[in-house]
Amino acid sequence: MTSGRRAANRGYGRLDRATIVAVGLGIARGEGLAAVTMRAIAEELGNAPMALYRHVADRQALVAGMLDAVMAEIVPPEPSDDPREEIIGLCSAVYRALRRDGWAVLVQVVDGVASPVTLPLLERLYAALRAAGLSDADCHRAVAALRHYTYGVLLGTHRDRVDGFAGRLVRHADPDRYPALASATRAADPHRVEGTFELGLEILVSGLLAQLGPTRN
Structure with a gap:
């Protein structure tokens, strides 16, 4: 597989950090983060592994550069004077960018x-929350909740499988013992996940602003 990658990607040109990061990102997206090694990148570029260390200190620095490249692909929404719209737009932009890169979600959450x-x-997110009337302390709490939700959904998006054990466990639950679960499962389309994140985000943002905003009881 490595020789095939290498043949397909000849012609990168001069060896530099940007090129090394781009090749590492391509490997991660095609084969997973575990396949990203200095040796694999060197072979794809037709260089000795030691040549890479003149541009990237180590694998940790490589992964950090790859993450920077992924996060740079986030397309933020146009600024909005409506705090709720601003918050939802920013979180949605992060979600859309990271749906392609499960490895980038894991290195942030786990590592x-x-x-x-x-x-x-x-x-921008903190500014929007402050504009909604939240205190600095509550802004921090709200951002934590938004991050947990966004990254939690992303982890599920990349890890859940309709035909996996968890899916089968729910689908085959005894309807006599778990009637509510069985009824909801029968009505659900396991392949339809689009819109779930947006719905949950809107509910979460509405709840945060209601609970932490200036009109709370």
Whole structure:
């Protein structure tokens, strides 16, 4: 497989950090993060592995650069004077960008890797929450809730399988013991997931603004 990749990707030109990151990202998207090694990238570029270390310190730095590249693909919405619309638009932009890269979700959630590319988006998100009347402390709580929701859905999107064990467990639950579960499962289309994130996000944002905003009881 490596030789096939290498043959298909000859002609990258001069070896530099941007090229190394781009090749690593391509491997991650095609074969998963575990397949991203300095040796694999070097073979694809037709170089010795040690040549890469002149441009990338180590694999950790490579993954950080790959994450920066993914997060740079986020297309933020046009700024809105409506805080609710601004919050939903920003979270949706992150969700759309990361749906393609399950590995990027995992390294952020599991390994705690972060990208400075997201700081302008976070600034807008905090500003929107403050414009909605939340205190600084409650802005931080709200951002945590929004992040947990967005990344939780992304993890499920990349990990859940209709034909997996969890799906079969629910579908084949005894209807006599679990009538509500069985009824809802029969009515659901397991292949239709589009719109689920947006619906949940709208509910979450409405609840956060109602609970933490200036009109709360």
